[in-house]
Amino acid sequence: MMQNWRRRAMRRELGHRALVELKVGIDLAQFDVLVAIEAPAAQFGDSAGETMVATVAERLGIDPSRASRVVSEMVEAGYARRAVSQADARRTIIELTDAGRAIIEAVRAYKFLILGDFLSEWDKADVARFVPLLRKFGQWPEHMEAGATKFADDIALLAKQIAASRKQAEPA
Known part of the structure; x- marks a missing residue:
C-alpha cells in the first residue's frame, strides 16, 4: 500500500x-x-525576504543554471517578473505576476476540490481519526536518527550481509 501511494505521489498525478x-x-517543473x-x-520554511534565482535553486534543490533557465521561461510566459531589490538595488529579485499567482491558486483549488470530494465520502469520525494520525505519520523523518541509533546493530548486520553478497558476486 505504501509503495503504491509513494509511486503515485512521486509521479505527482494530481498536480x-x-x-x-x-x-x-x-509542466510540473515550471509550476x-x-x-x-x-x-x-x-513548504519551504524560509518565506521571509526576497526571492532571487539562487533562492529558487536552493528551494528546489536544482543547480542555479537550471533554475535560471526555468525562471526565464516563467518570465517570458508572463507568470513571473524580475524586479529590483528594495534591500539592495544591485540585486535582481523574482516576483509572481497576477497570472502566476492565479495558476498557483487554481491548482491548489483543483486539488482541494478533488481531495475534498474524496474525503466527503468519509464519515466525520473517520476524518477526525485520520487527520491527527496523518499529521503524526508525517513526522516520521524527524525520528529517523533515533531509529537508526536504536537499531544500529541490526543495520550493521544488514550492511555486512550486503558486503558479503557483493564479495560472492565478484568474478574470480
Whole structure:
C-alpha cells in the first residue's frame, strides 16, 4: 500500500492532472518554480525576504543554471517578473505576476476540490481519526536518527550481509 501511494505521489498525478485539466500550458517543473517564487512558509520554511534565482535553486534543490533557465521561461510566459531589490538595488529579485499567482491558486483549488470530494465520502469520525494520525505519520523523518541509533546493530548486520553478497558476486 505504501509503495503504491509513494509511486503515485512521486509521479505527482494530481498536480499533473490539474495542470492538464486547467489548460495551464506549463509542466510540473515550471509550476514548481512558481511555487518556489511564492515560497509558502509551510513548504519551504524560509518565506521571509526576497526571492532571487539562487533562492529558487536552493528551494528546489536544482543547480542555479537550471533554475535560471526555468525562471526565464516563467518570465517570458508572463507568470513571473524580475524586479529590483528594495534591500539592495544591485540585486535582481523574482516576483509572481497576477497570472502566476492565479495558476498557483487554481491548482491548489483543483486539488482541494478533488481531495475534498474524496474525503466527503468519509464519515466525520473517520476524518477526525485520520487527520491527527496523518499529521503524526508525517513526522516520521524527524525520528529517523533515533531509529537508526536504536537499531544500529541490526543495520550493521544488514550492511555486512550486503558486503558479503557483493564479495560472492565478484568474478574470480
